[in-house]
Amino acid sequence: MSLKQIARAIERESRRQHQAAVRHQRDVAKEFREAQKRQAVAEKEFTKATAAADVASFNAYLSALESFHHHAIAPIDWSHAVAAQPPNPPLRNDARQKEAQAAIDRYEPGWVDRTFGGAKRQTAKLGADLLLAQQMDADGYQQVHQQYLQAHAEWEQNRGLAQRILAGDTAGFEEVLSAWNPPSVLEPFSISAELLHVDTTLAEYGGGVDFDASVPSEELKLTAAGNPSRKNMALGKRWALCQDQICSAALRLAADTFALLPVQRVIVNLGGRSLNTATGHW
Numbered sequence: 001m002s003l004k005q006i007a008r009a010i011e012r013e014s015r016r017q018h019q020a021a022v023r024h025q026r027d028v029a030k031e032f033r034e035a036q037k038r039q040a041v042a043e044k045e046f047t048k049a050t051a052a053a054d055v056a057s058f059n060a061y062l063s064a065l066e067s068f069h070h071h072a073i074a075p076i077d078w079s080h081a082v083a084a085q086p087p088n089p090p091l092r093n094d095a096r097q098k099e100a101q102a103a104i105d106r107y108e109p110g111w112v113d114r115t116f117g118g119a120k121r122q123t124a125k126l127g128a129d130l131l132l133a134q135q136m137d138a139d140g141y142q143q144v145h146q147q148y149l150q151a152h153a154e155w156e157q158n159r160g161l162a163q164r165i166l167a168g169d170t171a172g173f174e175e176v177l178s179a180w181n182p183p184s185v186l187e188p189f190s191i192s193a194e195l196l197h198v199d200t201t202l203a204e205y206g207g208g209v210d211f212d213a214s215v216p217s218e219e220l221k222l223t224a225a226g227n228p229s230r231k232n233m234a235l236g237k238r239w240a241l242c243q244d245q246i247c248s249a250a251l252r253l254a255a256d257t258f259a260l261l262p263v264q265r266v267i268v269n270l271g272g273r274s275l276n277t278a279t280g281h282w
Helices: 003-065 078-083 095-106 111-116 118-166 170-180 182-189 235-260
Strands: 191-198 202-210 218-222 228-232 265-273
Touching: 003 218, 003 228, 003 235, 078 118, 095 118, 118 170, 170 191, 170 235, 182 191, 182 235, 191 235, 191 265, 202 235, 235 265
Parallel strands: 202 265
Antiparallel strands: 191 202, 218 228
């Protein structure tokens, strides 16, 4: 091969490598632009999904402000509690011991065991298995017996309390309301209430609602494009929410109290106040 041919071959290889490098750079740039587009689409979809979840959570909160009374506790049947039978005491279960004893009874050593001492070792093992089985049966009975004692104590306590409630024991009424604490379910919504009085005919609560903390002053919605939008809530709508919240809370306290106790009346006095930022007065 002449020098000219070698030079042309080198030139062709150089052009080929250059073209390959250019194509590779073009492909890398294209892939980068496509990755950027995919990332932009993913970020947009994530933003929309997040906004939709935020709006759904906001609407669920507004619904909760008006629906406390939809979730009152189930009524307690104190007469049924008085008539309820005590739990049955557990029976002893010696199944493991019987199985271990049956293994001892079935064992008949062969001439090899009798000749070389295997019978003695096997008999000792079976005896140890029997002792272990007896202990396991005793431990199992002790566990269920403790459970029975706890269940019986709870039955006695519930039956005694039910008898006191049906007999009109005011201390029993106070004990029930103290244990269940109906106002506690309202506390996460900035509603503070307390039991003022209870007797066999009447229960009375008093408290207040911090509307600034519980009822939002802005609305959160989605635009047609799926983006979040905030704007001031109309005063009429906000005060309607405040009214619905305080009424629902009062109904919930009354419903829970009627469910817990055979009282004739429940009085709930809840007030609300909010700071007027224009005047600085409550």
